[in-house]
Amino acid sequence: MSTEATPHAKPTYNVKNPFIAKVTKAYDLSGPGAPKNTRHYELDLTGSGLEYTPGDSLAVQPTNDPALVADTLAALGLTGDEIVKHAKTGADVPLRQTLTEANLLTEVDNKLIKAIAEKVPHSPVNAFIAPEAKDELKKYLWGRFVIDLLLENPDAKFEAQEFVNCLKKLNIRLYSISSSLKAHPESVHLTVATVKYQSHGRERGGVASTFLAERVVVGETPIPVFVNQGKGFRLPDPSEDVPVIFCGPGTGIAPFRAFLEERKATGAKGKAWLFFGEVSEKTCFFYKDQFEGYLADGTLTNLTTAWSRDQQEKIYVQNKMLEHSAELYAWLEQGAIFYVCGDASRMAVDVDKALHTIIEKEGGKTPDEAILYMAALKEAKRYRRDVY
Ligand SMILES: Cc1cc2nc3c(=O)[nH]c(=O)nc-3n(C[C@H](O)[C@H](O)[C@H](O)COP(=O)(O)OP(=O)(O)OC[C@H]3O[C@@H](n4cnc5c(N)ncnc54)[C@H](O)[C@@H]3O)c2cc1C
Numbered sequence: 489m490s491t492e493a494t495p496h497a498k499p500t501y502n503v504k505n506p507f508i509a510k511v512t513k514a515y516d517l518s519g520p521g522a523p524k525n526t527r528h529y530e531l532d533l534t535g536s537g538l539e540y541t542p543g544d545s546l547a548v549q550p551t552n553d554p555a556l557v558a559d560t561l562a563a564l565g566l567t568g569d570e571i572v573k574h575a576k577t578g579a580d581v582p583l584r585q586t587l588t589e590a591n592l593l594t595e596v597d598n599k600l601i602k603a604i605a606e607k608v609p610h611s612p613v614n615a616f617i618a619p620e621a622k623d624e625l626k627k628y629l630w631g632r633f634v635i636d637l638l639l640e641n642p643d644a645k646f647e648a649q650e651f652v653n654c655l656k657k658l659n660i661r662l663y664s665i666s667s668s669l670k671a672h673p674e675s676v677h678l679t680v681a682t683v684k685y686q687s688h689g690r691e692r693g694g695v696a697s698t699f700l701a702e703r704v705v706v707g708e709t710p711i712p713v714f715v716n717q718g719k720g721f722r723l724p725d726p727s728e729d730v731p732v733i734f735c736g737p738g739t740g741i742a743p744f745r746a747f748l749e750e751r752k753a754t755g756a757k758g759k760a761w762l763f764f765g766e767v768s769e770k771t772c773f774f775y776k777d778q779f780e781g782y783l784a785d786g787t788l789t790n791l792t793t794a795w796s797r798d799q800q801e802k803i804y805v806q807n808k809m810l811e812h813s814a815e816l817y818a819w820l821e822q823g824a825i826f827y828v829c830g831d832a833s834r835m836a837v838d839v840d841k842a843l844h845t846i847i848e849k850e851g852g853k854t855p856d857e858a859i860l861y862m863a864a865l866k867e868a869k870r871y872r873r874d875v876y
């Protein structure tokens with residue numbers, strides 16, 4: 489077998505060889521008064537040969553906020569022009585460059601804690617050095633960036649390279665792709681919540697989500713990206729008459745917008761039901777017109793929404809699933825695939841519980857029988873989760 493690349497071989501993009509994309513369009517999905525900012529991004533893939541399938545995610549390599557880099561350098565008492573090894577390529581570069589491109593400044597590595605403890609015997613971090621203090625250290629570091637440790641320990645002086653050696657690497661972030669190539673050739677769309685919070689008296693931002701929201705200039709900023717294949721998070725063949733149920737509150741909506749665009753483009757058979765939840769119908773009904781259009785043209789059979797803060801009591805997607813339990817169970821009995829995407833720690837757990845309740849109630853099953861029913865769904869790949 490020849491190992492030579494064929495002339496038409498598709499380019500492979502990966503962490504070492506990303507495609508450099510540019511944003512062509514970016515806008516708010518959340519409206520004024522929403523408690524957080526969720527945004528839609530479109531990246532141009534023209535000429536890249538980069539392909540994806542709905543259910544994949546896009547790996548995005550962000551850079552750090554230059555203001556945070558400058559503040560960190562000031563706290564170190566270094567200029568940024570000192571020559572060090574780039575944390576990823578190993579090339580000789582100015583300190584400012586590796587701090588911008590390759591080092592994580594928003595999380596503290598244990599190596600930095602140990603170095604500070606050695607340099608400053610009276611530092612509070614000495615209390616967390618022992619392995620038994622692991623949990624205490626985690627609590628202490630919650631909401632603290634590298635700069636906080638430097639400002640709290642002004643006697644800890646670092647050489648430039650020594651400092652870089654005490655940092656973690658700035659890695660890619662994954663975003664569920666929210667478009668279909670069939671609907672948007674040469675383009676990839678993302679749906680991203682901008683991470684912002686306050687801690688220890690400072691405004692903080694998530695690296696990649698604020699890079700996209702605040703530092704990327706449309707049509708200009710180069711963004712290294714590559715596709716990360718969704719393991720098993722796939723639509724059935726469009727010719728199969730299989731019902732699909734999508735449960736995607738918040739940014740969990742992303743892969744389902746891609747799935748629905750794909751279903752429309754392929755004229756997929758089978759019924760489709762979307763459960764979407766956000767805080768308020770007025771400020772956070774992401775892609776409202778598009779989804780209502782799908783309901784009108786039959787791409788969607790059912791569209792069920794849950795607005796958690798539009799009334800006194802919280803209403804979540806799982807409350808709506810329970811409200812429609814008879815129909816949802818009937819779809820499962822007809823062979824439906826149930827997909828869930830979004831928050832792993834609370835939402836996905838509660839949606840799982842709701843499925844058990846529905847199967848017990850509508851199927852007349854005991855809790856143990858419902859567990860077996862769910863296990864059979866998973867075994868048949870009819871319960872698919874993409875949670876983070
Ligand atoms: C497969 C997959 C798909 C995903 N798809 C999407 C998607 O479609 N859309 C989307 O928006 N996200 C998605 N994510 C999440 C995304 O990858 C990033 O994790 C997210 O955007 C945050 O990255 P960031 O770099 O902005 O924040 P980071 O710099 O990584 O900061 C986040 C960290 O900040 C800290 N933090 C946050 N809030 C607080 C607080 N109040 N107090 C103290 N510390 C806090 C926490 O340590 C948290 O882990 C997905 C993740 C995975 C794994």
Ligand SMILES: NC(=O)c1ccc[n+]([C@@H]2O[C@H](COP(=O)([O-])OP(=O)(O)OC[C@H]3O[C@@H](n4cnc5c(N)ncnc54)[C@H](OP(=O)(O)O)[C@@H]3O)[C@@H](O)[C@H]2O)c1
Pocket residue numbers: 681683737738739740765766767768795796797802804805806830831832833834835836838839876
């Ligand atoms: N790993 C990471 O770094 C990272 C980064 C970003 C997001 N995330 C996770 O992804 C989640 C998604 O964030 P998002 O901005 O898309 O939206 P979100 O915070 O999940 O909120 C979307 C909707 O879900 C509701 N909700 C809250 N708890 C719920 C529950 N137990 N069951 C069902 N619905 C529930 C929210 O209601 P209320 O808010 O009114 O309660 C809101 O209406 C975040 O909560 C976070 O956990 C992780």
